Amino acid sequence: MTATTTAGPLSSATHADYLEGLEPVLTAHDISIDYEVDPPVHAVRHASLTLHRGEILGLAGESGCGKTTLAYGLNRLLKPPAILRSGEVTFHDADGTDVDVVALRDDALRAFRWDKVSMVFQGAMNSLNPVISVRKQLHDVMTTHRPQMTRAARDERSAELLALVGVDPARLDSFAHELSGGMRQRVMIAMALALNPQVMIMDEPTTALDVVVQRGILREIMRLREQFRFAVVFITHDLPMLLEISDRIAVMRAGEIVEIDTAESIYTRAQHPYTRELLTAFPSLTGERGSFVRTGRSDETGPSAGTEKGDAS
Amino acid sequence: MKFYLRRIGFYAVTLWAAISLNFFIPRLLPGDPFTIIMAKLQRAGDISPQVENTIRLMLGAAEDKSIWEQYADYWANLFQGNLGVSVTQFPTPVTELIGDALPWTLGLVGTATVISFVLGIGLGALAGWKRGSWVDGLIPSTTMLQSLPYFWVALIFIFVFSVTLRWFPIIGGYDVFGFNGPEWTWAFVGSVIYHAFLPALTIVISSVGGWLLGMRNMMVSTLSEDYITTAEAKGLRPRRVFTTYAARNAAMPSLAGFGVSLGFVVAGSLVMEQVFTYPGIGKLMITAVRNNDYALMQGTFLVITLAVLAALFLMDVIYGFIDPRTRHHG
Amino acid sequence: AGCSGGDDNGDTGTGETGAPAAEGAATDRELVIWAGSQTPITANFNPYAVGVLHLANGGIYETLFNYNKVKDVDPTPMLAESSEWNADGTELTVKLRAGVTWNDGEAFTADDVVYSFTNETAKPSYLADAKAADDTTVVFSFDEPAFANEFAILGSTYIVPQHVFSTHEEDTGESAEGGEIKGLIAWANAESPVGTGPYLLDTTSNAAYTAKANPDYWGGAPKVASLRYVGIDANQSAEDLLTTGQIDWTTMFVPDPERITASGAYGYVNTPVDPTVLYTCANADLGCEGAQTDVAVRQALNLAIDRGTINEKAFVGLAKEISPTFALLGRDDKWIADGMPAESPQTADAAAAAKVLEDAGYTKDADGFYGKDGKPVELTLTSVDGWSDYNNAAKLIEEQARAAGLKVTASTISWNEFADARVSGDFELIMGGVVGTSIADPFQIYREWFTGDYTQKVGTALEPGEWNFSRYANDEVDAAVATASQTNDEAVKKEAYATVQKHIVEDLPYIPLVVNASQTFFNSTNYTGWPTEDDMYMFPPSWQGPSSGLILSKVGGTE
Amino acid sequence: MAERRKRIPLTWSGKLVAGVVLVGGIILFAIVGPWVTQDPRSSDNPAMLPPEPGHWLGTTSLGYDTLAQLAEGARGSLLVGLIAGFIAIALALLIGVVGGYLRGWTDEFLSLVTGIWLVIPGLPLMIVIASYLEVRSLWVVALILGITGWPGAAVVLRSQARSLRVRDYVSAARVAGERTPRIILVEVLPNLLPLLAAQFLGAVLLAILGEAGLSYLGLGPNGSITWGTMLNEAYTGGALTRGAWWWFVPPGVMIALFGCGLSLINFAIDEVVNPKLRLAPAATKRVRKARRSGRDKLGRQEAAPAAADAPAAPGVDPHDDGDPHDDGDPTEQKEKVDA
Amino acid sequence: MSSLEVRHLVKDFKVRGGKLRAVNDVSFTLEPGRTIAVVGESGSGKSTVARMIAQLETPTSGEILLDGAPVARRGRALAVYRHQVQMVFQDPFASLNPYHTVAHHLERPLKIHGVAKGDALRPAVHGLLERVNLTPAEVYAAKQPHEMSGGQRQRVAIARALAPGARFLVADEPVSMLDVSIRLGVLNLLARLQREENLGVLYITHDLATARHFSDEIIVMYRGDVVERGPSDAVILDPQHDYTKTLLAAAPEPSRHGRLRDEVRAELAAGA
Numbered sequence A: 001m002t003a004t005t006t007a008g009p010l011s012s013a014t015h016a017d018y019l020e021g022l023e024p025v026l027t028a029h030d031i032s033i034d035y036e037v038d039p040p041v042h043a044v045r046h047a048s049l050t051l052h053r054g055e056i057l058g059l060a061g062e063s064g065c066g067k068t069t070l071a072y073g074l075n076r077l078l079k080p081p082a083i084l085r086s087g088e089v090t091f092h093d094a095d096g097t098d099v100d101v102v103a104l105r106d107d108a109l110r111a112f113r114w115d116k117v118s119m120v121f122q123g124a125m126n127s128l129n130p131v132i133s134v135r136k137q138l139h140d141v142m143t144t145h146r147p148q149m150t151r152a153a154r155d156e157r158s159a160e161l162l163a164l165v166g167v168d169p170a171r172l173d174s175f176a177h178e179l180s181g182g183m184r185q186r187v188m189i190a191m192a193l194a195l196n197p198q199v200m201i202m203d204e205p206t207t208a209l210d211v212v213v214q215r216g217i218l219r220e221i222m223r224l225r226e227q228f229r230f231a232v233v234f235i236t237h238d239l240p241m242l243l244e245i246s247d248r249i250a251v252m253r254a255g256e257i258v259e260i261d262t263a264e265s266i267y268t269r270a271q272h273p274y275t276r277e278l279l280t281a282f283p284s285l286t287g288e289r290g291s292f293v294r295t296g297r298s299d300e301t302g303p304s305a306g307t308e309k310g311d312a313s
Numbered sequence B: 001m002k003f004y005l006r007r008i009g010f011y012a013v014t015l016w017a018a019i020s021l022n023f024f025i026p027r028l029l030p031g032d033p034f035t036i037i038m039a040k041l042q043r044a045g046d047i048s049p050q051v052e053n054t055i056r057l058m059l060g061a062a063e064d065k066s067i068w069e070q071y072a073d074y075w076a077n078l079f080q081g082n083l084g085v086s087v088t089q090f091p092t093p094v095t096e097l098i099g100d101a102l103p104w105t106l107g108l109v110g111t112a113t114v115i116s117f118v119l120g121i122g123l124g125a126l127a128g129w130k131r132g133s134w135v136d137g138l139i140p141s142t143t144m145l146q147s148l149p150y151f152w153v154a155l156i157f158i159f160v161f162s163v164t165l166r167w168f169p170i171i172g173g174y175d176v177f178g179f180n181g182p183e184w185t186w187a188f189v190g191s192v193i194y195h196a197f198l199p200a201l202t203i204v205i206s207s208v209g210g211w212l213l214g215m216r217n218m219m220v221s222t223l224s225e226d227y228i229t230t231a232e233a234k235g236l237r238p239r240r241v242f243t244t245y246a247a248r249n250a251a252m253p254s255l256a257g258f259g260v261s262l263g264f265v266v267a268g269s270l271v272m273e274q275v276f277t278y279p280g281i282g283k284l285m286i287t288a289v290r291n292n293d294y295a296l297m298q299g300t301f302l303v304i305t306l307a308v309l310a311a312l313f314l315m316d317v318i319y320g321f322i323d324p325r326t327r328h329h330g
Numbered sequence C: 001a002g003c004s005g006g007d008d009n010g011d012t013g014t015g016e017t018g019a020p021a022a023e024g025a026a027t028d029r030e031l032v033i034w035a036g037s038q039t040p041i042t043a044n045f046n047p048y049a050v051g052v053l054h055l056a057n058g059g060i061y062e063t064l065f066n067y068n069k070v071k072d073v074d075p076t077p078m079l080a081e082s083s084e085w086n087a088d089g090t091e092l093t094v095k096l097r098a099g100v101t102w103n104d105g106e107a108f109t110a111d112d113v114v115y116s117f118t119n120e121t122a123k124p125s126y127l128a129d130a131k132a133a134d135d136t137t138v139v140f141s142f143d144e145p146a147f148a149n150e151f152a153i154l155g156s157t158y159i160v161p162q163h164v165f166s167t168h169e170e171d172t173g174e175s176a177e178g179g180e181i182k183g184l185i186a187w188a189n190a191e192s193p194v195g196t197g198p199y200l201l202d203t204t205s206n207a208a209y210t211a212k213a214n215p216d217y218w219g220g221a222p223k224v225a226s227l228r229y230v231g232i233d234a235n236q237s238a239e240d241l242l243t244t245g246q247i248d249w250t251t252m253f254v255p256d257p258e259r260i261t262a263s264g265a266y267g268y269v270n271t272p273v274d275p276t277v278l279y280t281c282a283n284a285d286l287g288c289e290g291a292q293t294d295v296a297v298r299q300a301l302n303l304a305i306d307r308g309t310i311n312e313k314a315f316v317g318l319a320k321e322i323s324p325t326f327a328l329l330g331r332d333d334k335w336i337a338d339g340m341p342a343e344s345p346q347t348a349d350a351a352a353a354a355k356v357l358e359d360a361g362y363t364k365d366a367d368g369f370y371g372k373d374g375k376p377v378e379l380t381l382t383s384v385d386g387w388s389d390y391n392n393a394a395k396l397i398e399e400q401a402r403a404a405g406l407k408v409t410a411s412t413i414s415w416n417e418f419a420d421a422r423v424s425g426d427f428e429l430i431m432g433g434v435v436g437t438s439i440a441d442p443f444q445i446y447r448e449w450f451t452g453d454y455t456q457k458v459g460t461a462l463e464p465g466e467w468n469f470s471r472y473a474n475d476e477v478d479a480a481v482a483t484a485s486q487t488n489d490e491a492v493k494k495e496a497y498a499t500v501q502k503h504i505v506e507d508l509p510y511i512p513l514v515v516n517a518s519q520t521f522f523n524s525t526n527y528t529g530w531p532t533e534d535d536m537y538m539f540p541p542s543w544q545g546p547s548s549g550l551i552l553s554k555v556g557g558t559e
Numbered sequence D: 001m002a003e004r005r006k007r008i009p010l011t012w013s014g015k016l017v018a019g020v021v022l023v024g025g026i027i028l029f030a031i032v033g034p035w036v037t038q039d040p041r042s043s044d045n046p047a048m049l050p051p052e053p054g055h056w057l058g059t060t061s062l063g064y065d066t067l068a069q070l071a072e073g074a075r076g077s078l079l080v081g082l083i084a085g086f087i088a089i090a091l092a093l094l095i096g097v098v099g100g101y102l103r104g105w106t107d108e109f110l111s112l113v114t115g116i117w118l119v120i121p122g123l124p125l126m127i128v129i130a131s132y133l134e135v136r137s138l139w140v141v142a143l144i145l146g147i148t149g150w151p152g153a154a155v156v157l158r159s160q161a162r163s164l165r166v167r168d169y170v171s172a173a174r175v176a177g178e179r180t181p182r183i184i185l186v187e188v189l190p191n192l193l194p195l196l197a198a199q200f201l202g203a204v205l206l207a208i209l210g211e212a213g214l215s216y217l218g219l220g221p222n223g224s225i226t227w228g229t230m231l232n233e234a235y236t237g238g239a240l241t242r243g244a245w246w247w248f249v250p251p252g253v254m255i256a257l258f259g260c261g262l263s264l265i266n267f268a269i270d271e272v273v274n275p276k277l278r279l280a281p282a283a284t285k286r287v288r289k290a291r292r293s294g295r296d297k298l299g300r301q302e303a304a305p306a307a308a309d310a311p312a313a314p315g316v317d318p319h320d321d322g323d324p325h326d327d328g329d330p331t332e333q334k335e336k337v338d339a
Numbered sequence E: 001m002s003s004l005e006v007r008h009l010v011k012d013f014k015v016r017g018g019k020l021r022a023v024n025d026v027s028f029t030l031e032p033g034r035t036i037a038v039v040g041e042s043g044s045g046k047s048t049v050a051r052m053i054a055q056l057e058t059p060t061s062g063e064i065l066l067d068g069a070p071v072a073r074r075g076r077a078l079a080v081y082r083h084q085v086q087m088v089f090q091d092p093f094a095s096l097n098p099y100h101t102v103a104h105h106l107e108r109p110l111k112i113h114g115v116a117k118g119d120a121l122r123p124a125v126h127g128l129l130e131r132v133n134l135t136p137a138e139v140y141a142a143k144q145p146h147e148m149s150g151g152q153r154q155r156v157a158i159a160r161a162l163a164p165g166a167r168f169l170v171a172d173e174p175v176s177m178l179d180v181s182i183r184l185g186v187l188n189l190l191a192r193l194q195r196e197e198n199l200g201v202l203y204i205t206h207d208l209a210t211a212r213h214f215s216d217e218i219i220v221m222y223r224g225d226v227v228e229r230g231p232s233d234a235v236i237l238d239p240q241h242d243y244t245k246t247l248l249a250a251a252p253e254p255s256r257h258g259r260l261r262d263e264v265r266a267e268l269a270a271g272a
């Protein structure tokens, strides 16, 4: 199965090569999501993509282009005023069955969540409940999805998970406010790993952190991915970072996926002008200055329309 | 620790301020208690010179002490647990009167406030959870309840339920026609509950709206927090999300406000106790005010302030338990 | 002069009646009484104490005689059988009832009576001496003629057991300011008070207290086995309890008594005795200020008032017409001098009022209000907050005065200010009450409310017992009152009263309005023996001592 | 960040309309009423008339026209409420905003005072003060209510001022060289307006209720007619037991209606300050509508009944307004609700 | 000589349980026409330095000298200082008062510093707007902040800083809150102004790449200390201090795509 469907995004030949022999784990087809506000916002338009077992798929794009919305759509987390106009999401379970995610209801949906697809949120810093301990929050996941686990087993697993992400298991009884931002992020990742999901969606999990900490966490994610072979959808607007960690990158703009390709192709021969514009926004640290400053060449007016939303993230 | 020290400092200063206010207000304002009491007695009819003399003695002719000396004496007396003697209830010490009245107020107002709080928080949480639903649509109408004058509601209740329908008693904290004072029997307890019903209902009706609205709004805000989305993404059961994740966080500010609100409720119940002839602090205070019984007035005011402070303190402690963030504030 | 009714020889009691005998059947049904107590009730049955509870006055402690405030009749002998003045009024001999015992079993003796008048707390200043002539005779002696104090001695002094009270003379208590008070008044007498009355204290609590019949009562055991006095804080609550039949005897204002009596369960009597007036600070010589110091203004106001409407609206038609002489119409008619108007006008006469003013040199200004020398008449009429009948009357007077061209502004004030104002004389007009006399003679009012001895300069507080709030001072009135006080001769007194009445009716230091209602409701279904319109054997209010004791001893069940 | 949303105008939601109609109607009644009714102090009517043409709300025991009294009482009560509200808000502003903005010792001291004043129970204090005062005009009562009514608002304003203080635009104004008073007045205050309005309305309501309570105890303003004094007179005149509901009920209902109106307006203000309160329910309704019209794929398949509103399906159902970007500063909201 | 000099700046904050030294002995000199970048991880004290220079925070010790003279903390002298030294804040959404128009934001400093008043105000405001490329100026002058995009708002903020005629600009992470696609525009604007108007700019950022390209000199801060400083290329291309090296290593570099993945794989392979 290929990622490119419909009139879809640009991609290169290397991309097609790359896809050879990969086994899909999550297929989304023709997803359109609207926000029922006045006037309606078409946040995601006919987006299709396929995620393969064990791969890291980067999702890039400027603020407000619909990345988070798409991710929520994949995991059926849309809330009012969002509505799913169209689209199919299929999860290809490791045991060979296919799950129609859009058709899932109540208990089935809850059972699916986190067990198959887990998520680390954009505001991961605030994703922990401030009034109950880390241990309780980890246990919550296990008591819900693995009711047969004993308390001791849960404790053991919790400690193991924290150790896995490099947090001292002694921190199990801490509350969110007692942990640093990086630690909270790691706890969230540990929680996402708790049930050994096959897919992990990470929505800007590191934007609020400083580069050094961010680096550490990225490393952790990469390492865990190698260990557990889950697939990752990694969302960020930081293209350079995506380039470093992803196998493939999808670039979104105004709700559409405009280009999807391997990281290398995106860097070396991006086809869509928007992708190229995004790349120039990040001048190379060690390389040339590009269109940047002090050269006299000024595109300072920038995209004049701008976007209303300057996102804090 | 510093947090608690600060709080304790706050309590100490507040207490000092309340007590001092208590001392100075009667002294700074005009009016000679002797004349006033005489006038009152005279209204009732013949008054003998003996009685007159008695009153003079009773009030303790204002000795020629400076106000600061009096202030010092006042504190000394306070520390001995001596709040003076009531003039209207002569010669009962104020402490005794308060001691008799306090359990009634605490019982009634306490229970009613807790009921109102729990009800308000519960319904508010539900309304916030199912927002846009009919429960939520009900919210604006509850503000109507909040705007009703307590005593007006109470009087109408009495008229309707006690006088016209005769379902409930008209006065008292228990059946004053059947019991010769409090006793420890089931019948008595039953009577107390029966008599507390309407007053409690009044309090609940007039105060539940505030909790409800506050909780509902907090709930709406809380539900957009990331940890709620996370909880849902984790596949937790809605009940769990509702209780442990949403409601519990949303209730925090209400809890913090609970102590202060308790103060308002105590105050509101002053009038209510008067209407129901309920043997509590509020009525005692009004009796004191009506009769210019300064010692009693000061005593009740002090107790009400203390009660509010105690409630606040309790809330501080409870809050510390419920909200880990304050606990570790150091 | 004696204060008793029309008995020339000064013998106020004959001894052959008196012993109250309960009518009706014995009953176990508890009689529930509201006598005005508010909660919390503090047990205090010491008649010398300020907070003494109603049961004590009459129910437990008794006086020598019981005077009927509403009728001109001989007082009912209680612990005394008869009394007699000497000719010049300096000696009063009282014959005591024999065979009376205190409820602790001790015998009641003349020494108890002497003690009740001579103990430090009780001793009146006018009494020179009291002695037990024998076991059943006590002789009171005075330095001056003391006819005027007869009621105080015989009718309002409670007789207490010396053997109990003398042991409490050293009791100490604490005063409100933290000081110490000492003596009988510091004692609450809350444990089985020892008295001679028809009832024994049973239980006390904050909300109510109960009493049971004294089986050894000298007048025979009361028929009602037990009483319950409840504390109620609001009139409204009491009315509600009455409506729902939970109180058996109470005296309180109820605007529509028919509603309660309609079912026939309750009997009802209205016994107006206390005048309601406008106090005017009348005497500029003593420092009063304001237009009301001019007698013409007072007269005009008096004429402008529509008493009928006031009674109808503010007093719900329950008050009675007042006599400008302050004699209680019906009871004191014989004291009203010839030529005096029996009652104050019931309708307004604006024209007459205008004439009075214009004769006195007042003129109307553009707004229609009278003034003199460019100074408009502007009077503030205050009444105590919460006394709704008074507040309402004041509002009506404001309106009525306006119609007569007088600018009167009604405003309410607190108790404090009311008490301070009238005692210090710092007021213009106050809506207030005059305490009606307990016997059929207006003397006490004349002396205490109208004479110069009973007032002070404005700014100086009146002493307790001085009631002349209006600062009225008239030598002729003073002299006439002095004359009346020295005699027991009705003719002499009447002449003296005529002088007094002439002046007060003209000068109007108190502008009379109505005689205020006093409504008593009683359960006539389960009890008999209450004072009724037909048999007003005693002043009926439940809160009045000692008369309430007498009533209690007379009430019985209907079964 | 919250201010990005603050510019959203008050949308004329049903609540706001209802509130404005109620409050406006009552204010209009207070203004116009006394002109068209008879003299509220004229006893020239039969007493205790039940409602009838000419006396639409009957008469009192003195023969006053109840409707006229109600109109005059509206003036009195509203006046007390407004004056007390102004005093309370002025004090709250002074103490809260100055404290919150200046910080340091000033703030410590002012917030201590606020804390104390908050704890010392208001009504008892009012009762004590009122009972000592000999002459209580309308203004005095309003003053008492004002000086006991400010601390709640002060707490809210203070925390808001504190959070505004560290806003960059305040720093920017300082860098630009603005003086402190001007910063407070021009930069900080306008941002407090919605909150201020809400607090003011709350204070007005509190004062009107407080006045009624005081009046009931006989400690209300003397010489003026307010809803409170009407209630007091009706009560002492035994209106209820005498069946004169037309005398006792209307003042209470007026208070409740006015309070209700104020609360409804406050709702709308709350929704401006915290847009989630408005957006969230609206969003739910919109989606419900979209589902009915079949635009939502999830909804279409979920045609099955009950599930639509039940919170039982959090994924489908609505616990969020969905726009994580536009959260107001959460601490700010908490602070508000705290108070 | 015209310069803004910072000498041995130290700032302690009182925090629970003691003091926190946010800035420890920072010195540098900013000259017109030059840009100094301050980089360092979150919490290293960059903003505190900026705020001290803008006189929003009082240094615990150390001095700030303008043209060789110590800076007064209040009164006229402070006004003179503010005339010369202005600041641009990180968040353009927060640094404009939502209740005032763009014109208000620009008029105030013009008035306060006596640059223009009365009839001259309007043209002055328009001039400023044109300088930051917000044309047509009349349209923008009348706008409310919420009617503009982040980049436009940041331009207004810059115009405001220029209004008094400042010669030195402290820019605290002026673009980190902006969308990736408009960041460059704002930075380029700053660069042009600096060049054309001979501004001295203190550019605070955690983005090493822009620091390098935008500034002449880089100061690296770590926990309040200056750990390394030097000409920008030197610092970036030849870092001396360990912390600078860590920082550089952590910064994502598009050209090194796939590097992290390979590193991790290698590590794991080695570990296994």
Ligand SMILES: Nc1ncnc2c1ncn2[C@@H]1O[C@H](COP(=O)(O)OP(=O)(O)OP(=O)(O)O)[C@@H](O)[C@H]1O
Residues within 6 Å of the ligand: A035, A037, A041, A043, A061, A062, A063, A064, A065, A066, A067, A068, A069, A070, A080, A081, A082, A122, A237, A309, A311, A313, D321, D322, D323, D324, D325
């Ligand atoms: N609750 C909502 N109501 C209305 N519009 C919304 C809502 N949530 C998001 N949007 C709009 O949908 C579009 C996509 O939003 P989304 O959050 O998916 O963007 P994003 O790519 O994740 O942006 P960012 O990088 O800032 O996180 C935006 O234009 C946004 O304004």
Ligand SMILES: Nc1ncnc2c1ncn2[C@@H]1O[C@H](COP(=O)(O)OP(=O)(O)OP(=O)(O)O)[C@@H](O)[C@H]1O
Residues within 6 Å of the ligand: E013, E014, E015, E020, E021, E022, E040, E041, E042, E043, E044, E045, E046, E047, E048, E049, E206
């Ligand atoms: N007002 C303050 N009170 C207490 N501590 C403060 C205060 N302001 C800053 N700090 C502390 O001082 C240190 C330096 O803060 P500063 O804001 O200067 O860092 P920064 O380098 O600008 O960080 P960032 O990159 O996150 O903006 C931090 O540890 C911070 O917590």
Ligand SMILES: [Mg+2]
Residues within 6 Å of the ligand: A067, A068, A069, A122, A203
């Ligand atoms: Mg997003």
Ligand SMILES: [Mg+2]
Residues within 6 Å of the ligand: E046, E047, E048, E172, E173
């Ligand atoms: Mg910073």
